[in-house]
Amino acid sequence: xxxxxxxxxxGRLADKATELLTQAGYDCRVLQEDSRKLIFTNGDGxxxxxxxxxxxVPTYVESGVADVGVAxxxxxxxDNRNLFEVLDLGFxxxxxxxxxxxxxxxxxxxxxxxxxxxxxxNVSRRYFAAEKHEAVEIIKLNGSIELAPLVGLSDVIVDIxxxxxxxxxxKLDVLETVAACSARMVVNQASMKLKAExxxxxxxxxxxxxxxxxxxxx
Amino acid sequence: MExxxxxxxxxxDHLPADTYARRQTEIRLRELFWTWGYAEVxxxxxxxxxxxxxxxxxxxxxxxxFSDPQGRLLALRYxxxxxxxxxxxxxxxxxxxxxxxxxxxxxxxxxxPGGARNHQFEQAGVEFMGLSDLxxxxxxxxxxxxxxxxxxxxxFQISLNQTGFYKALVDEFQLDENLAGTxxxxxxxxxxxxxxxxxxxxxxxxxxxxxLETMMETTGSYEVLAAVRPLTENQEALSALADLQxxxxxxxxxxxxxxxxxxxxxxxNLSYYTGTIFRGYVPGAGQPLLSGGRYDKLCAAFGRxxxxxxxxxxxxxxxxxxxxxxxxxxxxRNSEVLVYxxxxxxxxxxEAARRRENGTQVRLVESSSDPLTHEAEEGVTYVYIxxxxxx
Numbered sequence: 001x002x003x004x005x006x007x008x009x010x011g012r013l014a015d016k017a018t019e020l021l022t023q024a025g026y027d028c029r030v031l032q033e034d035s036r037k038l039i040f041t042n043g044d045g046x047x048x049x050x051x052x053x054x055x056x057v058p059t060y061v062e063s064g065v066a067d068v069g070v071a072x073x074x075x076x077x078x079d080n081r082n083l084f085e086v087l088d089l090g091f092x093x094x095x096x097x098x099x100x101x102x103x104x105x106x107x108x109x110x111x112x113x114x115x116x117x118x119x120x121x122n123v124s125r126r127y128f129a130a131e132k133h134e135a136v137e138i139i140k141l142n143g144s145i146e147l148a149p150l151v152g153l154s155d156v157i158v159d160i161x162x163x164x165x166x167x168x169x170x171k172l173d174v175l176e177t178v179a180a181c182s183a184r185m186v187v188n189q190a191s192m193k194l195k196a197e198x199x200x201x202x203x204x205x206x207x208x209x210x211x212x213x214x215x216x217x218x
Numbered sequence: 219m220e221x222x223x224x225x226x227x228x229x230x231d232h233l234p235a236d237t238y239a240r241r242q243t244e245i246r247l248r249e250l251f252w253t254w255g256y257a258e259v260x261x262x263x264x265x266x267x268x269x270x271x272x273x274x275x276x277x278x279x280x281x282x283x284f285s286d287p288q289g290r291l292l293a294l295r296y297x298x299x300x301x302x303x304x305x306x307x308x309x310x311x312x313x314x315x316x317x318x319x320x321x322x323x324x325x326x327x328x329x330x331p332g333g334a335r336n337h338q339f340e341q342a343g344v345e346f347m348g349l350s351d352l353x354x355x356x357x358x359x360x361x362x363x364x365x366x367x368x369x370x371x372x373x374f375q376i377s378l379n380q381t382g383f384y385k386a387l388v389d390e391f392q393l394d395e396n397l398a399g400t401x402x403x404x405x406x407x408x409x410x411x412x413x414x415x416x417x418x419x420x421x422x423x424x425x426x427x428x429x430l431e432t433m434m435e436t437t438g439s440y441e442v443l444a445a446v447r448p449l450t451e452n453q454e455a456l457s458a459l460a461d462l463q464x465x466x467x468x469x470x471x472x473x474x475x476x477x478x479x480x481x482x483x484x485x486x487n488l489s490y491y492t493g494t495i496f497r498g499y500v501p502g503a504g505q506p507l508l509s510g511g512r513y514d515k516l517c518a519a520f521g522r523x524x525x526x527x528x529x530x531x532x533x534x535x536x537x538x539x540x541x542x543x544x545x546x547x548x549x550x551r552n553s554e555v556l557v558y559x560x561x562x563x564x565x566x567x568x569e570a571a572r573r574r575e576n577g578t579q580v581r582l583v584e585s586s587s588d589p590l591t592h593e594a595e596e597g598v599t600y601v602y603i604x605x606x607x608x609x
Contacts, residue, residue, distance in 0.1 A: 062504065062505075063504045064502070064503065064504020064505070065504070082505065083407070084407055084408035084409075085407060085408065085409045085410075085411060085412070086408050086409075086410055086411075087410065087411065088410075088411040184411065187408070188504060189499070189504075189505065189506065190499035190500070190501070190503060190504055190505065190506065192408070193375040193377060193437075193479070193499040194373065194374075194375055194499055194500075194501055196375075196437065196479075
C-alpha cells in the first residue's frame with residue numbers, strides 16, 4: 001500500500017475536504033489538532049496532508065510533490081496546469097462572472113478598449129478573446145475587486161460571485177457568466193499511473209459518498 | 219535592475235556534479251542507441267521557423283524566434299523529431315531505408331505553462347522511419363523501456379494507446395468538428411466532471427457515452443482490450459485494438475510487458491500522432507519524462523512520404539527521477555590531491571602524469587609550507603611529495 005500525499009487549501013475548503021475523506025473511510029483525525037504544522041500524516045500512514053495556499057494547490061500537484069489536491073475550479077481555470085481533474089466535490093459552489101454597473105452593455109463597442117479589473121487575468125483574457133474576439137485591458141487586483149468600476153478604475157470586473165449581495169449593495173450586476181465553479185479533486189498525471197490502485201480506490205470511495213457512483217455505473 | 223547577475227527566464231547553470239551526471243547519462247544512452255542500430259545525427263540548433271510552423275506542428279508563441287540578416291524568421295530547436303523529418307526528406311535522402319536515427323541535444327521552448335518549467339532542456343530520442351509495420355512500433359517501445367531499465371529505474375509505467383480508436387468513434391458517430399476537437403482534451407485530462415455535462419447536453423447515444431467513459435476509466439493489459447472489443451463493431455476501431463494487441467505481443471516476446479498498460483484515454487496531439495502513442499511515468503518526475511508514438515504524415519510535409527515512429531526522453535526529468543531513486547552517477551571517484559613543495563615540482567608533475575594515465579583524477583597543490591599541514595578534503599586521497607628520492 002503506497003501512501004498518497006494530498007495538498008489541501010487551508011481554511012473552509014480543507015475542512016470540507018476532511019469531512020468528505022472521513023466519510024469515505026479515511027482516518028483524518030490528525031487534521032483536527034490545532035496546529036501550525038504544514039505537513040500531517042494520518043494514523044495508518046495511508047494519507048499525508050500538506051497545507052498550502054489555495055492558489056498554490058495546482059502547483060504542488062502538477063510538480064508531483066503532492067499526488068492529489070483539492071482546489072477551486074476558479075483556481076484551476078486561472079492556472080491551466082497539466083492535471084487530471086477527476087471529481088466535482090460539490091462544495092464551494094459559486095460562479096466566475098463578468099460584472100459591471102447595472103445595464104452596462106458589453107456588446108456596445110463604442111466605449112473603446114474594455115478595462116477589466118480582476119484577480120483572474122488569464123481567465124479574463126481567454127474569455128474575452130474566445131467569446132468576443134476582443135483584446136481587453138486587464139487590471140490585476142488582489143481583493144475588493146468590486147471597488148474598481150465604482151471609482152472608475154475599470155469598466156467591468158471578472159470575479160467570483162456567490163450570493164451576489166456585495167454586487168447588489170454596490171449597484172453592480174452579473175453581466176455574463178464565465179464558468180460555474182466548485183471544489184474539484186485533481187490528480188498528478190504520473191501518480192495516476194504509479195499509484196493507480198490507491199488513487200482509484202480513493203476516487204471510487206469519494207464518488208460513493210458524493211452519490212456520483214450510480215449515474216456513472218461504477 | 220542589473221540583469222548581469224541572472225540567468226535568463228527558464229535558463230540555468232549546471233554545476234560540476236550535475237554536469238558530470240548528465241554527461242555520463244549521455245554516454246550510456248549513446249552506447250545503448252548504437253547497440254540497437256540507431257545512428258546518431260545532429261541537426262542545427264537554429265532552423266528556419268517555417269520548419270516548425272508550416273503545418274502548425276508547434277504554436278508560434280512556443281518558439282524562441284529571431285531573424286537572420288535577410289529578415290527571415292529563425293527559431294531555436296524546439297524538438298528534434300521535426301528537424302529529423304526534414305533531414306530524412308532532404309540531406310538524408312540517400313541513406314538506406316528503413317532509417318534508424320537517434321539524437322541527444324538541447325531544446326528551447328518559450329511560454330510553457332507553469333513558471334517553474336525550464337525553457338532550455340536536454341532531450342534524447344530515436345526515430346524509426348520507412349516502416350509502418352507494428353514491429354517498428356514494438357521495437358521503439360522496447361527500446362524506450364530498455365533505456366529506462368539501463369538507467370537503473372524499475373518503478374516506472376508506460377501508458378499506451380492507438381489514436382485510431384478515438385478517430386474511428388468520431389467517424390462512426392459523426393461527431394461535429396467542435397465536439398470532436400474538445401473531447402480528446404477532456405478524456406485525456408480525465409475531466410469526468412466536464413465530460414458528464416457535455417455528454418448530457420450533447421445528447422449522444424448511450425453506447426458512445428459508455429465507450430467514452432470506459433476509455434477514461436480503464437487501464438490494464440490484455441483484459442482492457444477484451445473488455446472494450448465487444449463495445450464496437452467499427453472496423454477501424456477494432457483494427458486499432460488489434461494494433462495494441464500486436465504491440466503487447468511484441469513486448470511480451472521481449473519480456474517487457476509488465477511495464478506497459480493500455481490507456482485508451484491517452485489522447486494528445488491527435489493532428490500529429492497517426493497510430494501508436496505512449497507516455498512514460500517515473501516517480502520523482504511528476505510529468506511524463508518519455509513520450510512517443512507513430513507520426514506517418516510528418517515526413518510527407520517535407521516532401522517525402524515515410525511512415526515513422528519514435529520516442530523522446532526528457533533528460534532533465536530523467537535526472538530528477540534518478541536523483542529521487544539515488545541513481546545519479548557520481549563524480550566522486552578516483553580523486554586525489556597531490557601536495558608538493560616548489561623544490562619538488564618536476565617530480566610531482568611526473569607523478570601526477572603517471573597517475574592520470576591510469577584514469578585517476580589528480581589536482582595539484584604547490585605549497586611552500588609543510589605539506590602535512592594541508593587541510594584534508596573528505597573522501598579524497600592525499601598524496602604528499604616531500605623529497606624526490608621518496609618517489
